[in-house]
Amino acid sequence: MKFLTFRGAEGRLHPGVAVDGGVLDLLHPALRLPEPCGCMGWWDLDDPWHQAARRAAAAPPEEAVLPAGSISLQAPVPRPGKFLCIGLNYRDHAEESGMEVPESPVCFSKFGTSVIGPEAPVLLPPGSRQVDYEAELGVVVGRRLRQAMPEEALAGVLGYTCINDVSARDFQFADGQWQRGKSCDTFGPMGPWIVSPDEAGDPQDLAIRFRLNGATLQDSSTSQLIFGVAELLSFLSGFTTLEPGDVIATGTPPGVGFARKPPVFLQDGDLMEVEIENLGVLRNPVRGR
Ligand code: ZN
Numbered sequence: 001m002k003f004l005t006f007r008g009a010e011g012r013l014h015p016g017v018a019v020d021g022g023v024l025d026l027l028h029p030a031l032r033l034p035e036p037c038g039c040m041g042w043w044d045l046d047d048p049w050h051q052a053a054r055r056a057a058a059a060p061p062e063e064a065v066l067p068a069g070s071i072s073l074q075a076p077v078p079r080p081g082k083f084l085c086i087g088l089n090y091r092d093h094a095e096e097s098g099m100e101v102p103e104s105p106v107c108f109s110k111f112g113t114s115v116i117g118p119e120a121p122v123l124l125p126p127g128s129r130q131v132d133y134e135a136e137l138g139v140v141v142g143r144r145l146r147q148a149m150p151e152e153a154l155a156g157v158l159g160y161t162c163i164n165d166v167s168a169r170d171f172q173f174a175d176g177q178w179q180r181g182k183s184c185d186t187f188g189p190m191g192p193w194i195v196s197p198d199e200a201g202d203p204q205d206l207a208i209r210f211r212l213n214g215a216t217l218q219d220s221s222t223s224q225l226i227f228g229v230a231e232l233l234s235f236l237s238g239f240t241t242l243e244p245g246d247v248i249a250t251g252t253p254p255g256v257g258f259a260r261k262p263p264v265f266l267q268d269g270d271l272m273e274v275e276i277e278n279l280g281v282l283r284n285p286v287r288g289r
Pocket residue numbers: 085086087134136165249251252
């Protein structure tokens with residue numbers, strides 16, 4: 001199942017599901033869905049709304065299905081409660097960055113306001129000359145997880161998505177910590193949708209690629225992750241309660257721009273694509289200066 005968010009003609013955000021013939025609008029009155037229990041209900045596996053939405057997607061009424069080409073996709077989680085990221089989670093990326101391979105996950109965060117959806121432009125911020133890309137497997141939490149053991153953590157996953165952890169290297173390395181370099185407006189492209197675990201397959205065995213203007217600059221597999229998804233969820237939930245709609249970017253493989261010789265930084269007019277096997281392609285143009 002592919003969960004998505006789109007902007008309706010009236011300007012409101014709608015949850016949807018990709019179905020045969022288009023997108024099922026989960027706010028369509030013909031579905032008569034209950035109200036979600038809270039603001040996280042769309043992504044909450046245990047919310048009656050979410051369960052009713054899944055049933056509706058199994059037999060969608062025709063009048064509630066919109067042609068895919070007619071909708072404006074947004075980030076599948078437009079404002080995550082937490083947007084957590086893992087640094088240096090591919091051995092060879094740690095090496096190309098000149099950093100030690102970590103013994104436990106390195107956690108940082110991006111502000112929720114950095115999130116944008118597919119096709120939305122990444123804006124080069126004034127003052128940075130070194131804006132870089134990072135293709136990453138994104139995990140969307142679908143169930144409250146607190147001090148979860150690795151073997152129970154995957155039951156709390158709603159699904160997986162593509163993330164581009166856009167990073168201003170000059171900000172990141174000047175500050176001694178990463179918040180500003182990682183959290184600029186538009187630095188959190190996400191999408192095009194959330195693919196449920198049964199369709200995504202093994203999260204530790206997905207091809208992951210980044211293309212800049214059609215040229216492949218990152219080409220790896222999530223089998224190379226140092227800390228896998230279950231381990232990361234266990235680690236993170238050990239110090240902060242994970243909630244439905246929280247998003248975790250699991251780290252990037254080698255091939256990022258600043259480590260290339262010569263370095264590659266994003267320019268006005270570039271086109272970025274993150275592609276992950278079974279999850280689709282997240283495409284964003286670059287604008288600015
Ligand atoms: Zn990253």
